[in-house]
Structure formats: structure tokens, C-alpha cells
Amino acid sequence: MEFRRKDLLGIAELEPGEILHILDTAASLKEISTRAIKKVPTLRGKTVVTMFYEPSTRTRMSFEIAAKRLSADTLNLTVAASSAVKGETLEDTAHNLEAMEPDILIIRHPASGAPHFLAKRLRCGVINAGDGIHEHPTQALLDLLTIREAKGRLSGLKVAIVGDILHSRVARSNIHALTKLGSRVTVAGPATLIPPYLETLGVEVTYSLEEAVRGADVIMMLRIQLERMGQMFFSTLREYSTYFGLGLRHLKLAKEDVIVMHPGPMNRGVEISPEVADGVHSVILQQVANGVAVRMALLYLMVGGEKE
Amino acid sequence: MSLLITRGLVVDPARNLEQELDLLLENGKIAALEPSGAIPRKGRRVVKADGLVVAPGLIDMHVHLREPGEEYKETIETGARAAVRGGFTGVACMPNTRPVNDSSSVTRFILDQAKEAGLARVYPVAAISVGSHGENLSEYGDLKAAGAVALSDDGRPVMNPLLMRRALEYAKTFDLPLLLHCEDLNLRADGVMHEGRVSLELGLKGIPAAAEEVMVFRDLELARLTRGRVHIMHVSTRGSVALIRRAKAQGLKVTAETAPHYFTLTEEAVRGYNTNAKVNPPLRTAADLVAIKEGLRDGTLDAIASDHAPHGPLEKDVEFSEAAFGLIGLETSLGLNLKLVHEGVISLMQAVALLSTHPARILGVPGGTLAVGAPADVTLIDLNREWTVDVNTFASKSRNCPFDGWTLKGRAVMTIVGGKIVSSEQ
Numbered sequence: 001m002e003f004r005r006k007d008l009l010g011i012a013e014l015e016p017g018e019i020l021h022i023l024d025t026a027a028s029l030k031e032i033s034t035r036a037i038k039k040v041p042t043l044r045g046k047t048v049v050t051m052f053y054e055p056s057t058r059t060r061m062s063f064e065i066a067a068k069r070l071s072a073d074t075l076n077l078t079v080a081a082s083s084a085v086k087g088e089t090l091e092d093t094a095h096n097l098e099a100m101e102p103d104i105l106i107i108r109h110p111a112s113g114a115p116h117f118l119a120k121r122l123r124c125g126v127i128n129a130g131d132g133i134h135e136h137p138t139q140a141l142l143d144l145l146t147i148r149e150a151k152g153r154l155s156g157l158k159v160a161i162v163g164d165i166l167h168s169r170v171a172r173s174n175i176h177a178l179t180k181l182g183s184r185v186t187v188a189g190p191a192t193l194i195p196p197y198l199e200t201l202g203v204e205v206t207y208s209l210e211e212a213v214r215g216a217d218v219i220m221m222l223r224i225q226l227e228r229m230g231q232m233f234f235s236t237l238r239e240y241s242t243y244f245g246l247g248l249r250h251l252k253l254a255k256e257d258v259i260v261m262h263p264g265p266m267n268r269g270v271e272i273s274p275e276v277a278d279g280v281h282s283v284i285l286q287q288v289a290n291g292v293a294v295r296m297a298l299l300y301l302m303v304g305g306e307k308e
Numbered sequence: 309m310s311l312l313i314t315r316g317l318v319v320d321p322a323r324n325l326e327q328e329l330d331l332l333l334e335n336g337k338i339a340a341l342e343p344s345g346a347i348p349r350k351g352r353r354v355v356k357a358d359g360l361v362v363a364p365g366l367i368d369m370h371v372h373l374r375e376p377g378e379e380y381k382e383t384i385e386t387g388a389r390a391a392v393r394g395g396f397t398g399v400a401c402m403p404n405t406r407p408v409n410d411s412s413s414v415t416r417f418i419l420d421q422a423k424e425a426g427l428a429r430v431y432p433v434a435a436i437s438v439g440s441h442g443e444n445l446s447e448y449g450d451l452k453a454a455g456a457v458a459l460s461d462d463g464r465p466v467m468n469p470l471l472m473r474r475a476l477e478y479a480k481t482f483d484l485p486l487l488l489h490c491e492d493l494n495l496r497a498d499g500v501m502h503e504g505r506v507s508l509e510l511g512l513k514g515i516p517a518a519a520e521e522v523m524v525f526r527d528l529e530l531a532r533l534t535r536g537r538v539h540i541m542h543v544s545t546r547g548s549v550a551l552i553r554r555a556k557a558q559g560l561k562v563t564a565e566t567a568p569h570y571f572t573l574t575e576e577a578v579r580g581y582n583t584n585a586k587v588n589p590p591l592r593t594a595a596d597l598v599a600i601k602e603g604l605r606d607g608t609l610d611a612i613a614s615d616h617a618p619h620g621p622l623e624k625d626v627e628f629s630e631a632a633f634g635l636i637g638l639e640t641s642l643g644l645n646l647k648l649v650h651e652g653v654i655s656l657m658q659a660v661a662l663l664s665t666h667p668a669r670i671l672g673v674p675g676g677t678l679a680v681g682a683p684a685d686v687t688l689i690d691l692n693r694e695w696t697v698d699v700n701t702f703a704s705k706s707r708n709c710p711f712d713g714w715t716l717k718g719r720a721v722m723t724i725v726g727g728k729i730v731s732s733e734q
Contacts, residue, residue, distance in 0.1 A: 111627035113581030134511025
């Protein structure tokens with residue numbers, strides 16, 4: 001199996017074999033980050049552009065580090081520094097970027113489908129670094145790599161995804177990825193934050209955190225955004241935390257070797273208690289490390305390696 | 309000026325007539341309708357209509373012509389040209405222009421521009437409330453005197469039920485129908501497509517069917533309360549069809565329309581973030597599509613209107629969530645309607661009633677029939693002509709059509725307004 005796509009827009013359109021190929025590549029590249037000189041010349045002379053229309057620290061840094069470890073030149077556009085504030089359309093931005101001949105464009109955008117919009121118009125490859133409430137494929141890939149390292153497999157696992165599923169691109173990408181690879185996903189959250197028709201994606205839906213984590217191999221907590229209160233999705237943070245905040249007592253319901261994940265940034269004490277976040281079951285920092293590996297793998301596969 | 313249309317299949321739902329006849333147009337009126345050969349040809353211009361359908365001029369009772377204010381999308385002239393190209397001799401234009409058509413001066417301006425264009429008849433629809441702000445009633449008496457044929461809040465529905473009640477009552481004073489865009493704006497929130505499986509997969513915010521249905525229910529109950537003239541526009545859901553069917557069975561004098569895209573496309577058309585499939589109400593599910601067809605078949609839905617809504621690249625070549633709602637339909641409407649005839653969903657007579665006779669009746673405008681004395685507005689249709697939709701050949705200024713590249717069977721080959729041929733492919 002090879003990865004021969006021009007763009008990585010979502011997990012939904014990937015074959016299981018493609019996903020595993022990316023993970024295997026990432027696993028083999030991980031070693032580079034442990035060397036004294038963390039750099040290989042693979043992408044020398046290639047240009048990687050990141051374009052972030054939403055604030056992000058870890059995803060953008062992770063892509064940038066990944067590109068640099070492969071010796072690519074990186075260029076970062078952020079909204080504040082770009083023409084977006086001057087009212088340039090995405091269409092014009094696309095053409096201007098094209099004129100600079102980048103090899104790959106990494107985009108985060110608040111509008112679902114914005115990376116697809118660019119991919120249709122650009123000759124260079126496009127990686128979706130999170131679009132609206134649609135997908136965040138590289139997050140799902142790093143989550144899979146982390147799960148596989150901990151469990152040795154990606155099939156037959158029971159995975160609980162908890163929190164604001166409605167607005168979560170991380171949840172959508174992980175649901176696609178985990179169900180494709182043969183794991184069983186249960187989502188939990190207040191009913192206002194579970195999108196209608198979610199069960200058509202092949203997941204179980206519950207409104208009880210306890211039920212979701214019972215017998216779980218993996219618990220994935222999602223960030224709750226504080227502004228959702230004002231939008232009538234739930235009453236108070238205190239109540240949210242009471243019913244959907246993960247504490248040590250919940251871990252007793254899960255498998256003994258359960259791992260706890262969070263895409264960050266965390267609201268400590270809201271959706272996750274500090275004891276759990278910093279506890280022995282937490283793999284939150286491994287997720288961050290694996291983020292670099294997965295992004296190196298994608299840049300290698302899409303810009304360097306097999307296609308050339 | 310005298311025009312004789314010979315040997316066509318004359319279809320006139322107003323008199324339940326479907327027969328090969330010769331039709332004589334004189335002085336802007338239908339002058340005679342006789343068996344072939346009975347009307348002398350001498351000294352008359354003859355149009356041979358062998359194998360063609362001769363229908364009363366089609367009327368699209370729901371279009372946006374964008375003038376005044378957004379002439380880069382469409383003008384009254386280009387819209388009227390698109391209309392006659394598509395077989396429509398009359399169009400009712402919605403008031404959401406800039407400025408809003410809430411005054412007799414805007415109404416008169418529209419009529420003047422239409423007269424200058426000299427193509428289709430243009431029937432201005434005026435705003436229910438001043439500026440369509442949903443606060444104060446506009447001047448219905450003055451608007452009617454200036455030429456407005458109906459009132460509407462299209463695109464900016466009246467959320468206050470008391471204002472809607474008053475509007476229905478006040479409009480009775482002047483015998484004007486209210487054409488209602490039924491949508492609860494709070495429930496729609498920032499939705500951009502139908503709330504369902506596809507919106508979930510695409511990560512686009514949904515507009516539930518209930519956002520339409522709760523308002524259909526409200527407005528039907530207000531029609532019951534006020535006995536006002538209620539017409540429900542662009543019905544898109546199974547639930548709305550059921551509510552209207554029930555209201556009619558109870559004897560309420562309400563009418564309703566749907567648009568070709570609601571019986572042709574579903575939410576699936578949005579995949580790929582296709583902004584030309586972004587329309588309000590949104591494209592629904594396959595089950596809704598079936599219910600719309602059934603509503604057309606059994607007469608629950610009285611009319612088909614295109615909701616022709618021109619937009620340019622500025623509004624459409626953008627992120628899906630930022631794109632404007634709306635698609636153009638004047639030049640594809642008839643072809644899509646005839647698809648229903650070819651599929652056996654509705655009869656030819658029903659199609660003509662939905663596109664001509666009923667809209668004329670609902671709006672209270674002349675036409676919709678080929679009876680002697682009626683205006684000489686006639687559409688000649690070739691039922692079997694296959695053609696490919698190509699937006700680059702459209703008369704409309706805009707290109708936002710989700711049917712580009714489709715092959716359709718059946719189209720208008722001649723459009724006659726007031727006895728004058730305004731569009732012809734012969």
C-alpha cells in the first residue's frame with residue numbers, strides 16, 4: 001500500500017490500508033526526533049506553507065517542527081499577519097499562494113470545507129489542519145499512533161469519546177478512523193452536544209459518562225468551549241463538570257490498562273481532573289510527540305518520497 | 309397585428325381542454341380558437357405548431373430580479389429575457405431589492421423598467437413590513453395602486469405572530485395575497501444546509517425541517533384565524549406538505565408552491581461543498597422529495613415557481629458557510645417540470661396548471677388561460693426536444709445553477725407576450 005493522494009482533506013475518504021501506511025511511516029521516522037542532530041535532508045529545497053485562520057499553538061508548531069526536521073523551508077501565515085483581515089477572499093489568497101510555488105499547503109480554517117475549496121484550485125497538495133466542525137485528520141492519525149503504541153493494535157478496542165461532539169472535528173475524524181479499523185466507539189455528552197444522526201456513523205450514543213467508560217480501553221476527552229454556555233448548549237460549567245468531567249472514580253469502571261487522551265488545550269478541573277490528566281493512565285504528552293512523527297510522515301509521503 | 313398558430317396541441321387547464329386546434333391572436337388578445345383549418349390564413353402571419361404544445365403563457369410567481377440595487381447579479385431586463393427564454397410570459401419579483409420594494413415609487417420603478425425591456429410581464433411583489441424589518445406595516449393601498457400584486461417577506465420572514473396577524477387582516481382590505489417564506493429564524497440559527505446525515509458528515513451546521521414546519525403551522529393557523537389569503541412559498545419538507553394537505557381538507561383557503569430543485573435534488577447535491585446547491589429552504593432528503601412529488605400529484609401544491617435567485621462569484625466562489633443562499637431557475641424550470649410529466653408523476657395538463665393557470669389565479673393577474681378575450685400570452689413547447697443545460701448560454705447575468713451539464717427533455721421554443729413574439733428558436 002502506498003499513499004498517493006495530492007491532498008489530505010479528511011479521514012472519511014481514506015482506505016484502512018492508507019491509514020496504516022501513514023502510521024507505519026510515522027513510527028519509522030520517530031527515531032529522528034531522538035537523535036542529537038534532529039534533521040534529515042529528505043525535503044531539502046521544498047517549501048511548506050502553513051496558513052492558520054484560527055489560533056493554534058500545538059498543531060502549527062508541530063507541523064513546523066516536522067517540516068524543519070525534514071529540512072524543508074517553512075513559511076507561516078497567520079490571520080493577523082495575512083491579508084485575510086484586509087478582506088482578501090480565499091479564492092484570491094489561493095491564487096497568490098500558487099504564484100509562490102509552494103510544495104504543500106497546510107491550512108486551518110473556521111469554515112468546514114475551506115481546505116477542499118483550496119485543493120480544487122491549487123496544483124500543490126493541501127493538508128487539512130482542522131476545518132470548522134468537519135475534520136482534523138492529522139489529530140486522528142496521531143491519536144491512532146498513540147493508541148497503537150499503548151495497545152499494540154487498533155481493532156477490537158472499546159473507545160469512549162466524551163464531551164462536545166457536535167462542534168468537534170477531532171471527534172469526527174477519530175470516529176471515522178476508529179470505526180474503519182475495527183474498533184467500537186461510544187460517544188457521551190449532553191444531548192445538546194451530540195449531533196442528530198450520529199449513530200449513522202456506526203457509533204453508540206449515550207448521555208452517561210459512566211456508561212461510556214465502562215470497560216473502555218481508551219477514553220478520549222474533548223475540550224469544552226466556555227462560550228457554548230451562552231449558546232444554550234448547557235447550563236453551568238459546574239453542572240457540566242459534575243456529569244461529564246473525567247475523574248479518578250471513572251477510571252475504576254474502565255479496563256485496568258485504560259489510556260486517557262485529550263487533544264488539548266485542556267480545561268483542567270472542567271472536562272478532566274488534574275489527577276487524571278497527570279496520572280499514570282494519561283498519554284497526553286505522548287500524543288504531542290506523536291503529532292510531530294505523523295506530520296513528518298505525511299510531509300515525507302506527500303512532498304518527498306514515493307511520488308518523486 | 310394578427311398571428312395564427314396552427315395545428316398545435318392546445319392545453320388549457322382553465323377549461324380542461326387538450327386538443328389539436330388553431331389559435332388566433334389579434335390586438336394583444338386571444339381572438340379565436342377553432343379546429344384546424346377553420347380560421348382563414350390569408351393576410352396573417354402563420355406559426356406552424358405541428359407536434360408542439362400550445363400553452364397559456366407560463367408564469368413564474370417567485371423570482372428575484374435584483375434591480376434596484378444589485379444589478380451586477382441581474383437586471384429587470386436580463387431577468388425578463390431569461391424568463392421568456394425559459395417560456396415564461398410573466399414573473400412575480402420579490403421585494404428584497406436595495407432598497408426594499410416597500411413603497412409605490414420602487415414598485416413603479418420596477419414596472420417602468422419592465423416596460424422598457426418589453427419582454428415578460430413583471431408583477432412586483434411588495435414588502436409586508438417597512439424595509440422588511442418586521443416592525444411596521446407598509447402602505448398596502450398605495451402599493452396596490454402602484455401595481456403591486458401581492459405582499460411578501462421573502463428571505464426575511466415576519467417572526468412576530470401579532471404583526472403577521474395584522475398583515476393578513478390589513479391585506480384583506482386591499483384584497484392582496486400574502487406569499488409567505490415560512491422559516492423560524494431562531495431555529496435556523498446559523499444553519500447552512502439541511503440538518504441530516506450529510507450535514508453531519510460535511511461538518512456543516514444544519515437547518516432542521518422543523519424550522520420550516522413550525523412556521524407553516526403558525527401561518528396556517530393565522531389563516532384560519534383571519535381568513536386572510538395565505539400562499540406558502542417554496543415548500544420543501546414532507547411535514548409541510550402534510551400540514552397543507554390537512555389544512556385544505558379542513559376547508560382553509562390556502563395555496564402553496566414548491567420549486568423544481570425540491571423535487572429534483574436532495575441534500576446529497578451539497579457534497580463537495582457545492583455552493584450552487586446552497587439554497588434556502590435547503591435541499592432535503594429523498595423522503596421529502598417523494599412527498600413533494602406526491603403533493604404536486606394530488607393537488608396539495610398548487611404551483612411551481614423557480615425562486616430564481618441570481619448571485620455572482622463574489623457570493624458563490626467562497627467558503628460554503630459564507631456563500632449566499634439561492635440558485636437560478638428561470639431557464640431550467642420548464643425542462644425540470646417536464647421531467648415529472650415524462651416520468652408520469654403529473655399529467656401535461658397538471659404541469660400547465662402548476663406553471664400557468666394556478667399562478668395567475670393566486671396572484672389575481674390576467675392570463676393562465678387561452679379563452680377568447682384573454683391576453684395573447686402563449687408558450688409553445690416541444691415536449692421531446694433533448695437539450696443540455698449550459699450556463700454559458702443563459703440570458704441571465706448569473707451562473708449559479710446546479711443543473712449545469714444536465715440533459716433535459718422538453719423546452720419552450722416560442723414565447724409570445726401580448727401577441728408579440730419575444731423569444732423564438734424557430
